[in-house]
Amino acid sequence: MSQFAVIIPAAGQSSRFGGAEKKPFVTLDGRPVWLRSAETFWSRDDVSKVYIVVAPADRDDFRARFGHHLAFTNAELVEGGSERFESVANALARVPESVPLVAVHDAVRPLVTPALINAVVQSAAEHGAAMLAVPVADTLKQVEPTTNRITGTVPRAGVWQAQTPQVFRRDWLAEAYAARGRLTVPITDDAQLIEALGHAVVVVPGSPLNFKITTRDDLELADAVLKARAARRREDQPAARPFDDEGQW
Numbered sequence: 036m037s038q039f040a041v042i043i044p045a046a047g048q049s050s051r052f053g054g055a056e057k058k059p060f061v062t063l064d065g066r067p068v069w070l071r072s073a074e075t076f077w078s079r080d081d082v083s084k085v086y087i088v089v090a091p092a093d094r095d096d097f098r099a100r101f102g103h104h105l106a107f108t109n110a111e112l113v114e115g116g117s118e119r120f121e122s123v124a125n126a127l128a129r130v131p132e133s134v135p136l137v138a139v140h141d142a143v144r145p146l147v148t149p150a151l152i153n154a155v156v157q158s159a160a161e162h163g164a165a166m167l168a169v170p171v172a173d174t175l176k177q178v179e180p181t182t183n184r185i186t187g188t189v190p191r192a193g194v195w196q197a198q199t200p201q202v203f204r205r206d207w208l209a210e211a212y213a214a215r216g217r218l219t220v221p222i223t224d225d226a227q228l229i230e231a232l233g234h235a236v237v238v239v240p241g242s243p244l245n246f247k248i249t250t251r252d253d254l255e256l257a258d259a260v261l262k263a264r265a266a267r268r269r270e271d272q273p274a275a276r277p278f279d280d281e282g283q284w
């Protein structure tokens with residue numbers, strides 16, 4: 036598997052999440068959300084470095100609360116920007132040219148699995164650019180925001196919901212970010228910039244369980260998934276063998 040750097044943007048304002056605690060820093064089944072996302076990467080032999088992007092206002096608090104988690108890892112803190120793509124750009128500037136691939140993974144997608152990461156990194160190594168996504172399952176409606184009235188139904192054939200990781204050749208991503216000023220539409224994911232360069236981005240089937248924590252309900256869902264996974268692991272363990280009369284197995 037190709038070596039790759041990982042950018043974990045965690046510098047957003049969590050406005051849809053609400054509350055005092057930003058969503059990457061809340062505890063999810065005993066561990067911070069951002070840590071669950073980052074450790075799935077930094078435990079891998081094929082990861083060169085993990086760049087954790089944190090808002091300047093959160094930096095000191097992050098170091099005080101979570102700095103010990105970064106010890107003995109290949110993680111580095113990077114300053115975030117006001118937009119997600121600015122946060123990614125700040126980290127991308129730190130990735131050496133010698134690193135062939137860069138994965139960008141939302142800090143608030145803590146349920147990503149090694150199998151999903153393997154699949155999307157393998158595809159990016161073959162095609163230059165790949166991302167996880169799931170086909171839209173619900174009917175999509177266009178809604179007028181001031182009246183909440185439906186103004187149309189969006190054809191969903193061929194429509195997929197983007198996830199992360201999104202993985203790219205480092206040179207393509209650097210070129211795309213250098214050219215991002217030419218885009219006049221909101222930039223909500225990194226693949227959009229690669230598409231604008233004219234490179235094909237390959238979609239790799241993700242999982243509905245690799246969802247982004249956006250609202251409080253998502254946190255509750257993520258907690259339930261983790262508890263269900265833990266219960267399944269306990270069930271899959273061989274039953275402890277009883278000792279015989281002589282205390283022998």
Ligand SMILES: Nc1ccn([C@@H]2O[C@H](COP(=O)(O)OP(=O)(O)OP(=O)(O)O)[C@@H](O)[C@H]2O)c(=O)n1
Nearest residue numbers: 044045046047048049050051117118119122142
């Ligand atoms: N300026 C930003 C905006 C977002 N992010 C990160 O990008 C990921 C996906 O963004 P999103 O879910 O939109 O997070 P927020 O921007 O915090 O959410 P909201 O739009 O509700 O404020 C999150 O891990 C978020 O921390 C970031 O690093 N820098």
Ligand SMILES: C[C@](O)(CO)[C@H](O)COP(=O)(O)O
Nearest residue numbers: 119141197198199223224247
């Ligand atoms: C990158 C992303 O998670 C792909 O679905 C999404 O675009 C992030 O958007 P957000 O508004 O920054 O959450």
